[in-house]
Amino acid sequence: MFGLLGPNGAGKTTLQRMLVTVLAPTSGTATVAGFDILREPDKVRERIGVVTQASTLDIELTALENMNLYGMYYGIPRKKRQEKISELLKVVGLADRAKIPVAGYSGGMKRRLEIVRALVHDPEVLFLDEPTTGLDPQARAAVLEYVKRIHEDHGITLIVTTHYLDEAENLCDRLAIIDHAKIVAEGTPTELKRKISGGDIIEADFSNLPAAALNAIEKANFVLGVKKRDAGLTILVKNGAEAVPKLVTIVDSNGGKLRTMTLRELTLDDVFLEVTGRSLRE
């Protein structure tokens, strides 16, 4: 499973639209499932499933009708189509509501239906553009659960576009961070975290932080980086457990006063901040 991560307007959706052959690249080309997107778009289309960011369901029609029409677009014979559809609807728990118009579905149900609709023709690659945007936490968890199961059961290559870091971190084997239409970092979540030299994060709040204390922290040999926040500092250190007592000593001896101190592991959020210079949720 591959994740495309980036802030709004970074070019994730545009990239996906080019890969799924609905938008022609201004220059260059790409290969999807072994076929060139410009020279053999039909072969690509037969081998991919796509869930776009905005819903493309026909809400006047039932789940069954939506799925059936898609199966027909791919030219799947009727019997095989019906079997596949009922199997897929069961997978996402929509079998008992297959015969009501989609307009009456919740956001999460619609998204689940769209995901299985894209699987009707057994694609080799499934593209998911922001599959959980706009869903409440419960629906989000359910959708992610199904995505994971589909990946494990069918062995399909998944390309997920998201701006949720936890989602990317939990789901994806590999990630690329896109900003201003360029890949700024790429690798497994662990690799990416290691890219900023490994280590831990200490979040410290102070009731008093004299300039001398800040200076001493920045100069300490176990400190890799310091960022100022509203009420304190975010400090990147080599080894968190060892750094905490040292840091306390430095602050004390320079006349500063600590209020709280939290030690945590690096997250992709930190990586993201580091490579794009802005937070995802901005």
Next chain:
Amino acid sequence: MNKSLAICLRDVLKFSRQPALIISTVVGPLLTLILLGSAFGGAITHAPIAIVRESNGVYSSNFIGILQNEQSCEIGGTNCQNAFQLIDVPDLGTAQQMLHEGLVKGIVHIPLGFDDSLSAHSKVIVTVTLDNTDPLSTAAIGSEVTQAGQQLSSLIQTSPADNSNMTFDLENAYRNVLYIEFMAPGTFVQSIMFVSIIAGGVQLVVDKERGIIEGYLVTPLKKHEIVLGVLLAGVIKSLIAAVALFVLAIILTGIRPMSIFPTPNPLAIGLTIFTLVLTSLGLISMMTAYAVRSTSADLYRVTSFPINLTLYYTSGAIYPLDGMPTWMKQISVINPETYAVHALRLLMYKSAGLQAVAGDFAFLGLFTGVMLVLAIIAFRRGL
């Protein structure tokens, strides 16, 4: 009061930002004025009339000369043109066949002995057969021919006591057709046009606006498959509309197509349905060709309204083509609705056969083909 002004200001501002809406409030009525006014204000001119001449002499030549020069003037105006376009036909049978197929609007039969009787100062009877499935033309042609006869009579009467003259036997070729019946076929065509506008290619524009089209585009559907599918759906929808209207018109307005009443004519009914199918194929192809490049459904709807009006008023649906000014006739020649209305009238009120409507079918078929190819070429398989 100030608050009401705020509401008023909001409405006016929003209206002023939608130029298409402003234009359509003026364009529609203006088009109606121009097209309807020009159609109804015009006199029937150049009406094709078959002359069956069985008598050769100076009187019959005079009579034909008078008919040839007979002028027809627009209502309340001074613009006059030749009333008839005379066609010499060797025998009555051929002339009747031509009338049946809609090639001529009337037959003037100059009988054997016409010239002899007039030179012997006795009476003659000229039979005028009229295609009364077009009630407006019938009335005009009947009175023009009678006028021409009176003119000839006054020329050849040498003294008031001379009773050599002509009387006319005006015959209707069919049962009386009311104006509402004359107008009905155009209405069926218009219902097809409505469906073409609201349910034809516009679905593609709406899907594009709502982003739903992306759902098709990622599948292996080819562009001709998408366009043909839209077309087929349009034909089904417009046929339902046209047939429903047909039945309702028969029930509510009392129109009585000869192809159904009193005895149904299966061939004419079959050809009527075929005409409706062909017409909807043509009109939906046209509107799909137009819609596939439209970016806004609103703009598409606003602009298709004047297209609809123009095609309807210039099709001869409400007034005979012979009564239209030249510029309107020129539009009507390339207007697919003209051929549809023409074919439907022949089939419904004369139970005419395939031969009579073959020309209409040929035009509609060609038109459909061109528009379909255009729609497929214009359709862009991308966002």
